Amino acid sequence: MKRIAALILLASLSARALAFEPFIVSDIRIDGLSRISAGTVLNYLPVNKGDRLTNDAAQRAIRALYQTKFFSDVEIDREGDIMVIKVVERPSIAKLTLRGNKDIKEDDLRKGLKEIGLSEGETFDRLSLDRVQQELIRQYYNRGKYNVSVDPHVTNLDRNRVAIDIEIREGKVAKIKEINIVGNKAFTDKEIRKDFESDTSNWMSWYSKDDQYSREKLSGDLEKLQSYYMDRGYADFGVDSTQVTIAPDKRAMYIAASVKEGEIYTVSDIHLLGELVLPEDTLRQLVFQKKDQTFNRKAIEASSDAIKGILASIGYAFAKVTPVPKLDKDKRTVDLTFFIEPGKRVYVRRVVFQGNTRTEDDVMRRQMRQLEGSWFSQPAIDRSKIRMQQLGYFKKVDIDKKLVPGTEDQVDLTVKVEEQSAGSLMFGVGYSQYSGIILSASVSQNNFLGTGDSFSVAAQRSDYTTSISANYFNPYLTDNGVGIGYNVGYTKSNYGDTNYNFVNYESSTKSFSTFLSLPITDFDNVRVGMGLSSNKINLTYQTQDLSTGQIVTQPLSPQVLIDYQNAIGHKTIHSWTGTLGWTHDTRNGYWAPTRGGMISLTSDIALPGSTVQYYKLFGEANHYWPIGAGFVLYLDGQVGYGKTYGQKYDFDGGTTYTKGQSVDFPFWENYYAGGVRDVRGFQDNTLGPRLCVGTDSNGRPIQPDSKGQCNNSVYTYAQPVGGAFKVLGTAQVFLPLPFLKDVNTARVSWFVDVGNVYKDYSSFKASDLRASTGLSLQWQAPIGPLIINFAVPIRSKEEDRHYEERIQFTFGSQF
Template sequence: MKRIAALLLLASLSANALAGFEPFVVSDIRIDGLNRISAGTVYNYLPVNKGDHLTDDEAARAIRALYDTKFFSDVELAREGNILVIKVVERPSIAKLTLRGNKDIKEEDLRKGLKEIGLSEGETFDRLALDRVQQELIRQYYNRGKYNVSVDPHVTRLDRNRVAIDVEIREGKAAKIKQINIVGNTAFTDKQIRDDFESGTTNWMSWYSKNDQYSREKLSGDLEKLQSYYMDRGYADFGVDSTQVTIAPDKRTMYIAASIKEGEIYTVSDVHLLGELILSEDLLRKLVFVKKGDTFNRKAVEATSDTIKGVLANIGYAYAKVTPIPKLDKEKRTVDMTFYIEPGQRVYVRRVVFQGNTRTEDDVLRREMRQLEGSFYSQAAIDRSKIRLQRLGYFKKVDIDKQRVPGTQDQVDVTVKVEEQSAGSLMFGVGYSQYSGIILNASVSQNNFLGTGDSFSVGAEHSSYYSRVTASYYNPYLTDNGIGIGYNASYSKTDYGNTDFANYENSTKSFSSYLGIPISETDGLRVGLGLSSNKINTFPGITPQVLVDYQNAIGNKTIHTWTATLGWNHDTRNGYWAPTRGGLLSASTEIALPGSTVQYWKFMGEANHYWPVGGGFVLYLDGQVGYGDSYGSQTYSRSFGDYKAGQPYDFPFWENFYSGGVRDVRGFQDNTLGPKVCIGANGASSVPNANGTCSNGYYQYAQPIGGAFKVLGTAQVFIPLPFLKDINTARVSAFVDVGNAFRNYQSFNASDLRASAGIALQWQAPIGPLIINFATPIRSKPEDRHYEERIQFTFGSQF
């Protein structure tokens, strides 16, 4: 009715505008009444030019053309001599658009939809468009099961021919599903076919899953899952005959019914490959997951199409189509499958364009790209490029799209859109951990220095037991083929008497340099050289005697060490901070070279992997091992305690591995697992009692001294939570840890492994990384009870 009224009004206005009008030749055109809209814009739409013979019909057409622009609420044509005068009244512009009350639909999504129909700030106001918006919003909320929604737009006139629009939304509550009834299923039970449904009746988890809230999109998805369930099990002619959704008069309760036809189980009688195959048929046959004699499976059919398209996309056929065509024989209950291949034109990449990198230089992104300009398009290269960019840690989001170059069939442009995130910090702050106490720190760090991709950090840190100054720099592209170079320098002073370590002091100065050498897309080597000077002070009668004896045996309080390091890693993770698939294999060896005060070696290995297991859950398994020993012909010159003259040096105690803590076997205090000793009244070392206490000693509890061998294993499941949408900001997980440290490899005994289980929160907070663990030891011994720690947390900058 509103549209009919508008047409009648237009006819009336046109008639009034043309009243008393006589045809004439237009010598000039003048437009009166313009404020916001330019005369040039009006001329672009006006079907009348100078020199035209203007008749009543032409004048009416001109008025209609100007009304159709929706710029004007009134248009009138007049004549002054041979000058055509166009008098217009502009529609008001939208100065402000406010949306209130929307919770279920994000405001940016609403504004995007409104803009598509011309209702946005700065646009011309059209009352009819506002009415359409009202109906569209109501429809969208109906699709979400909110039938009590009301949408009330309010228009306020402002000065200078402007309006302010306020859209008030009262969403109401979503209708709850009271009953879902599937009719016609005989081969499977209701529970089996509805197991993956998002829609369901109210249960104890509905507060979280919202499964009992009706949504048209959810129901459509569930019916698609129902069809897939049957067709993946051979029912090739399955169908949904009808669907009925009934709402109660109070608009709060929904009833859903679906009638299905199961059909029969079909077997694949033959498989054909037709069309332009490009590759050899033998090769393509290896990509076909549907075999003659198999029970029909739609999932296998779709996987075959996707795989063939993927292989063709890797060799330049970016727009290849693979259409599966099943031919059913209902009498024999067989399916003759044909895959029709249309590769299309092979395309080249003309240009790779980067968008969104306001701080990062294009070259930093370009050197990570495996899709090169001027080469054939490759989906595998695109996918690998995306992973490499995500793993830089500079970007919150990476999207890569392709667009055909206008006017060509064999060229595409690749656009890489990134959303940058902070890659550095200037921090002066306070942190805290139960192990270190209050941590004062000041640091400047940047993982993307001046947008070059280089990283550096300078920091100072002080806690209850240590002071440390560090500086580091790394250039990942010293050469064009990706060889990087890095430098580290540090000075630290530690008093382990204020920790759970054995009681001694250590002052360390060190410098190292290393090269990072890529050997494949996923593998790299790290080769380094370093030197350090450790000044160690032990205290007879306070420090465990075994450590005092070792220091006396080597005859030095200052230990000079030249080290060489060699490391290898195989990294297939798909993210930097919060991966969801892929893993890391790493192995590294550090050797104290001949000429060092003590010659020794250390090996550290780690293997971990992430598996998405559905529903947003991610399984993570990790295993670590550390082992060290001395080497060479250095021996004690005389006997000290347990150390005998002529015996090779043991592994140096200041390099020992420790176990337990917020990043290790959680549920136990930091560094408290593994070998321990007591300090007796006479200064001699002794083994602690079975309950972990010391008798007749200066300390009630034994002091951990670490060991030369360590193992650690972790099983962890990352849990999706509705209020944690961005896993790059925070993650929650359930875990089980197993591990311990041992004096040496020969001392390893699986019965001595400790284990814990619990829940962990990892949060990239503004103050720095925050870790909170709620853990319970599930395998421990009586001597551990003094070191158990149910709640562990640490936050602040870590170097």
């Protein structure tokens, strides 16, 4: 009705314009403007000074000004040779208020309103407000809220302004009371509905929301129903009708679907037609639906995708593969034809990067395996995307292809990225049950000035350690990907302040190392390094005997460690080490992979000339598998081994060592197990061998009892000392939780950990392995990484009781 009224008004004005004779416009005057400038009006006006104004020209001018939506009334008049335009401005929107919306976020609502011109500062149009009202109702209907009401209120203000208040009463979501499938005989309702997103109310509906009706969910469920039957041979299955009934109170929904099952079909023959490009035998290997098998739509679709995939790998970027089934209803067979249209073979003309406001194009280009000027290859593009995701600089990476206008054999690739913070300037406070309060200050950048180089300078203080470190890595010292890195650090520790979950001694370590990173293949990397370190270790402390006044040396650490230090004859350990490592990485992401895995082998050797000559070997293998419905399975295994070589010690006075024996593995290089990142459910570093401080009356080291306690010792519980051999296995399932939409930021998993540390390889016993299970939350919080575990030991011994922990957490910057 409002549009008709506007047309009647326009017709009356046009008729009014016919009253004057055509004339030459000497000047133009505009009456009625308050907010809009005369220049703005003249820009839209199709009449200028010196033009001859006719009735047709006047009508065009009126239509042009109406189309600006600035005015509710426009008149054209004449005073002599002056063209007079009289306008009534539409009011401006001074204030826009939204009330009652909970299901749709206000930011999303305001963004949608702005797109149709309904926002503060814009010109008010009643028709736009009506469209908004209807669109909001439609959106709530799609969410199953059929008793929603949207009431806009417009209040006139001074200076030709209005205030708009949109009041939304969302109401309750309509709940599904019944779902009836009629006509199914081959399968039960339970079988065909097990993958439905829609369901009637049940004990899990508060969490899954499956009893809330949605048109989109129902459409998807009917598609799943059709797939269920067609994947099992019912090639002529169909949904005859669907009926959705809503109760009068709009709170209950009743769904009924009538189906026609049809018969089970087998595939009588398979043909490949069209322009095959590749040998037919090669293409037939990619057809998963076989002759004489039961018809299976999933296998047919997978076959089409596989053929398109192999064609895309050799340049046919826009290949089409159309399966055409021909049903013989009498014989219940299907004659299946794959019609192949490869299209033109194309090459990539140009690769363009968008969204990288910090990262240089060259940093991204060197990750590309699809090169400009070469044939299009989908596997190369997919690999390029994964390589960029592995950098950790980008929250999101998409690669789009588009034909070059005017050509049929050229495409341009557009790499669109959404950058995320790759560096930080942090002054923080963290907490760990192992380290206590952590004070830290750091400057780190994994993408320094957008070059891809990384560096960090950090200082940290906790209950037991103070450390300063600096690190730098250039991943592309050469164009072929050889990288170089440097590390320097100083650490002073007093492990006696760790609540007995670490062997008690004091150390002061200075270190420097450098390494080269050598790419072998796209997935394999070798690292070669050298390092120097000086480690001053103190295992005793001095005190004054008050009765004699003499200075007495008392043990801080178990006697075995003191004897070992005496054996090597040095309190300051000097080492120069060589490192050789290999990594094979196929993961599809940096922070939160969902498929692929990593295998790494590392060897560190203290070279001849070091105070103690030893080597350490460490291997780890893990893999991620998506197992459907958002679940991801993760398996990880680790083995660590250490041993000394080529040295004998010369020590006669100890109680534990004999002259001429090989030097044992240095205790300061031991592996440890247990903790928030290891075998969860046990305190950090507490698994494995434990020793008591002091000796008995015979001068022999005190041994812990079955409860892990030390008799006749100032330390009640034995101290964990780690070992030269470590075994660890983890099985983890990452859970798709609706309140954790961004898995790159937070993930929740159920885990089972198995592992332990042994004095050496010969001490390994499977019966000594510890195990735990529980839930873990990992969150990349603004303050730094946060890990919270709820773990329950499921395999432990009496001596472990003192070290078990159900709740473990750590947060803040860790280096």
